[in-house]
Amino acid sequence: MFEIETGPDGEILLSGRLDATQVEKAREVLLALDESRTVDFSKLEYIASAGLGVLLATQKMLGSKGCSIRLVNLNNHIRDVLHFSGFDQIFEIG
Amino acid sequence: MEMRLRREMSALSSLLTMSEEFCRLNGLTGPNRETIDFVLEELFTNAVKYGSGDPGEILIVLDRRQSELHLSVTDFDADRFDPREFPEVEVGEPLDARHPGGLGIHLLRKLADRIEYEHHDRTSRITIYKRLE
Numbered sequence: 001m002f003e004i005e006t007g008p009d010g011e012i013l014l015s016g017r018l019d020a021t022q023v024e025k026a027r028e029v030l031l032a033l034d035e036s037r038t039v040d041f042s043k044l045e046y047i048a049s050a051g052l053g054v055l056l057a058t059q060k061m062l063g064s065k066g067c068s069i070r071l072v073n074l075n076n077h078i079r080d081v082l083h084f085s086g087f088d089q090i091f092e093i094g
Numbered sequence: 095m096e097m098r099l100r101r102e103m104s105a106l107s108s109l110l111t112m113s114e115e116f117c118r119l120n121g122l123t124g125p126n127r128e129t130i131d132f133v134l135e136e137l138f139t140n141a142v143k144y145g146s147g148d149p150g151e152i153l154i155v156l157d158r159r160q161s162e163l164h165l166s167v168t169d170f171d172a173d174r175f176d177p178r179e180f181p182e183v184e185v186g187e188p189l190d191a192r193h194p195g196g197l198g199i200h201l202l203r204k205l206a207d208r209i210e211y212e213h214h215d216r217t218s219r220i221t222i223y224k225r226l227e
Contacts, residue, residue: 019131020139021106046128048135049198056194063189077128085197086185086205 003072012069014042018051020040025040026051029040043071049056052085059082059091095119096155099138100124100144101145101169108139109154116156122148127147129205130156130165133222146171158226162207165222172218177202 002022012033018026021047026090031054049052055069062068072094073083082088097112106125113134117127134154141152153168181199184191203209210222 007123017110017131019106019110019135020103021110046131048132049201050139050193052197053194056192060192061187077125080125081201084185084201086187086192089186090189090192 002026010086011038011040013040014044017046018044019046019048020050023048023050026054030054030069031061031070032057033062033067033069034065036062036069038070038072040073041075041078043069044078045075047078047081052081052087053086055091068092095157096153100162101142101148101150101152103139103142105152106135106138109134112154113156117164117215118156122158122226126163129224130163130203132157133165133202133224134167135164135183137222138177139218141167141169144173144175145169146173161226163222163224163226165224165226166219168217168219170217172213174213175218176213177220178209178211 001016002018002025005013005025007013012029036076058069074093082093095112095116099108110131113131117123117130122130138152148171150171155166157164177199180196180199183196206222207225210220210221
């Protein structure tokens with residue numbers, strides 16, 4: 001189960017497990033962004049490489065507009081996966 | 095634990111359900127479970143994306159031997175693809191130059207302690223060895 005919704009301050013809230021079967025849900029929301037946002041991972045347990053691809057596509061899309069997403073509250077496994085991917089150099093991670 | 099799945103993306107849910115059950119039976123949570131899911135999902139989706147295209151079967155075998163996991167994925171109709179020989183992904187490149195392709199195999203190699211590969215008569219088997227955290 002994976003959910004993506006917008007929080008009260010405009011932050012994007014992810015929850016559950018973002019595997020390849022759920023990635024279109026994330027793509028629909030993230031690739032529709034047109035300004036910088038914070039993406040809160042506090043309730044996200046798992047991300048597959050398909051999910052990493054959506055994050056990368058979102059950052060590239062927003063980067064072309066001078067905007068970006070900031071990733072916060074990652075668990076240790078997801079933090080490791082992002083580090084091994086070099087995403088800590090192309091995303092602000094809080 | 096073992097399971098045979100059709101080589102099609104719709105079978106991924108069954109694979110992840112199998113992984114969840116394996117983790118439950120073995121008391122595996124947190125990073126151990128996430129690593130198992132990541133490895134299985136990556137190997138299975140690669141088999142579907144780059145496999146023969148025919149509706150064949152993929153054999154998944156999950157085994158815990160004391161403090162080590164053995165995870166194997168066997169495709170019975172596949173070209174040779176040894177993940178150990180896959181080119182390194184340049185993870186230090188700037189955003190403009192980054193592409194998602196190859197990231198899954200790159201991460202698989204980072205997460206595994208050891209990878210074995212066999213290919214004969216179009217049967218391709220990748221086995222991942224991972225010590226429990």
